[in-house]
Amino acid sequence: MRTISPLLLAATGLALATLASALPAQGSPPAQEEVARGKAVFARHCAACHGRGPGDDGSPKLPGTAALAARYQGSLPGALEEREDLDTETILYFVRHGSGPMPMFRKTEVSDADVGAISAYLSASAASTKN
Amino acid sequence: MSVLPPDLDAARFAEALAEMRQAIGPDWVFASDEDLGPYRDSFSPVWDTQQERLASAAVAPADVAQVSSIVRIAGRFGIPLFPISTGKNFGYGGPSPNVHGSVIVDLKRMDKVLEVDEARAFALVEPGVSYFDLYRTIEERGLKLMIDCPDPGWGSPIGNSLERGIGYTMGAFRDHFGASCGMEVVLPDGEVMRTGMGALPGAKTWQEYRYGFGPDPAGLFAQGNFGIVTKMGFRLYPRPDHYRTALVTVPRRRDFVKLVEQCNILSDAMLCGEPVYASPLMALMGNPSFAALATKKGGASDAALDAAASEAGLPAWQVDLQFFGPEATTRANFAHARERILSAIPTATVIAGEDFPLPATKEQLANVAQPYRSSIRRHGALGVPSLGIWKIVREDGHLGFFPVLARSGEEVFRMQRVMGDALHEFDQLPSYFNAASAPLHWHPHAFQMVFAPPVKRADPAFNAMVDTAMRRAVEVAAEHGWGDYRAAPIYQDAVSDTYSFNNHALRRFHETLKDAIDPAGIIAPGRGGIWPQRFRKR
């Protein structure tokens, strides 16, 4: 049991398959309500680290945005709301597995459906940022 | 379901989970490896090793009655439960339990702010309410109240205060358990109890007079394992009209002794908020010869440190002062502080900082206009929850050891020296105890100092070194009368062992209570170093 990671990965794959079937077919734009709900979920659970504003006490960026900006060195935006490449599966992976300093989030905090809504919101916000 | 609770086979556990699903709904019982992943401690130094403590399942009740049902079922099957409120206890174990195979009781769904009374300055909340939630509720209702929050705003008043967490405004509010008033608890037999005035039917003072009549057991539930807290009241700070800052610097190392004495008086007389100490000499730690001096075994001499300071043109110490209240009062308190400090230390320099009415504007919250280099984190200082602090989290997190010491300059120097020497050999770690390390005045009446070594998930050898250093720190500190204030489950026995007066009379007392109140030993066995009889025998 101690080698939990491969099991987790396999199990997550299953969940993603289930979730994917619940999402609108690829290419169709997400419904407005889904985008609005995603925006609210993002504001509540993600924006304090991954938002676009400045960080605290003179830091130019919030911690998650700063970490991603440092990782991508300009090849991708640090702010998630400007990323066009984040599909539900990718977001769900990071939400449930965390990454470095970012811990994992439980279903009682952010449900799989919430992650779908976040994804819809991020696509919409990235598109509007681009425009 | 690859982890089982202790002493239970898979079939019996499946039966227990079926009963739990019946009690709270199938969607809220999590037993797959996938769903349990986020209940691991992402900061764990023992990730994927035999020492890691994993949950066998997690259950998320929606209300108090469901909490009672879960407790009763667990009691019948002898399953250890581990309650969490928001489960963000990073540095201290995250959401992970003391006993491998425990069922986590995740209270996040119980997220109602039940009451906020502006005129009487209190709130009553459920465990899933985060600091962000409480702040937002107060803002949305336009109430003139200020909360006191830890740096990360995603934790909860209940979870944080049950860990005796701290914040950054006025002393009475910084001690979060101290600022709590009245709780509701589901006891190990499933019964619901209220403390203080909550025990008197019809009383309107549950959040105002914490004691009621007779002994007050509320303290047993902080860092304890006597029940699951389902509601808790908190005193709030009527939002002061004005905020003012100042910086005091003193040139010589030993000036710190008098500086601390004066700040203690200001603080104890409730004339200032948190005094935030720092040594400007910390800026020299990148210079190898200063670093060697500041970390010298046995401690550098005051003269050598003063010479280094004057060569660099830096004062030895500084303290950020903060004043809250009506504008005129903050001005008067600042004037008083200046006069008091200058008459005790004529060579001190006192610089006026910013002052502005509360609530702060966005620009004021951003904290970029102090006329000096300040150590204050503005969000925390003004009770505005944030996650900006996460910028300090490196690698895969860190551990926390924050030994408690007396509020005196001499004692700070002693801790710098003793702990610096004790941890000298761990040269892969940054130096936490050196001649420029400052104390934290988080708790209103005691100092703490920081040891927060990083964790690297992909480097077990590094983590093993960190683990050895943590245990060494706990042991050496205790030999000098300094104890940790809070610890991750994997360190709770080691810390509890150090509170050993009269052959561990305190722990024996707690364990006698534990056996009486929780004979099946199901609520967080091992938390606070308190083991029920069933586990003590092992």
Ligand SMILES: Cc1cc2nc3c(=O)[nH]c(=O)nc-3n(C[C@H](O)[C@H](O)[C@H](O)COP(=O)(O)OP(=O)(O)OC[C@H]3O[C@@H](n4cnc5c(N)ncnc54)[C@H](O)[C@@H]3O)c2cc1C
């Ligand atoms: C960078 C960083 C900065 C931090 N800054 C601070 C800070 O400024 N101040 C501070 O205090 N901490 C700080 N912490 C530590 C920690 O993150 C916070 O204390 C956090 O609030 C604790 O998590 P929580 O509120 O979600 O509590 P939980 O994780 O929900 O609870 C903590 C523990 O209390 C017990 N418990 C919780 N709920 C119940 C219940 N209902 N009934 C019975 N027992 C219960 C459990 O044992 C649980 O493990 C910091 C950590 C990091 C990494």
